[in-house]
Amino acid sequence: MQRLTISLDDKLADALDQMIRAQGYGNRSEALRDILRRHVEQSRVREDAESLHCVANLSYVYGHHARTLAERVMTLQHAHHDLTIASQHVHLDHDHCLESLMLKGPVQQVRAFAERLSAERGVRHGQLNLIPVAASHTEHAHPHLHPTS
Structure with a gap:
């Protein structure tokens, strides 16, 4: 020290x-x-975003009645299923919902997905909290992720 x-x-x-x-x-x-x-x-x-992995939380508020938004968001999430760990949906009021997605993967891919989803018409207040992790590969098909510091 x-x-x-x-x-x-x-x-x-x-x-x-x-x-x-x-x-x-x-x-x-x-x-x-x-x-x-x-x-x-x-x-x-x-x-060093090209070589780093991360875990992340993407939270965003959207208008529940925005035309086709729920379908567009779900299609985008399914297209990036490899990055998504879990999602949580909360009804804030009659018109607004909060969605929180837990993500993992290469920093560039996670960030690009978050920016794309946050840019959807009707999505408001998108916020990405990204935590870099070290990825170590084992005999499993998926990498193990560890905090870097």
Whole structure:
């Protein structure tokens, strides 16, 4: 383990301390380690997306009465069945639904699928939460996925 010393202006240090209290971190070091891990992983995903695998959650809200939307979304999901682990559907009100898809696979394919689905007419508030993982192949037909850090 290495010890690093950083200097922060008072405003930034206060903001960090507020985040620590709000999120329940035990100390500044734990919070900063999480922030750095997140930043390193995001950079790695941007730079090395071709070779990385991920697990992800795509959540989106859509209008229940949008013409043919449910059929278009279902067709798109079936066309990418190899990326989909599970889905959950929630009725928010009479007119709106929330769908949450659990996905896994190559980062580029997952991201492309999420962007395509989120761009469907009638889909609103699409949000992808992508977590990079290491894929190791075994004698099984599918890869095993492990967190990278």
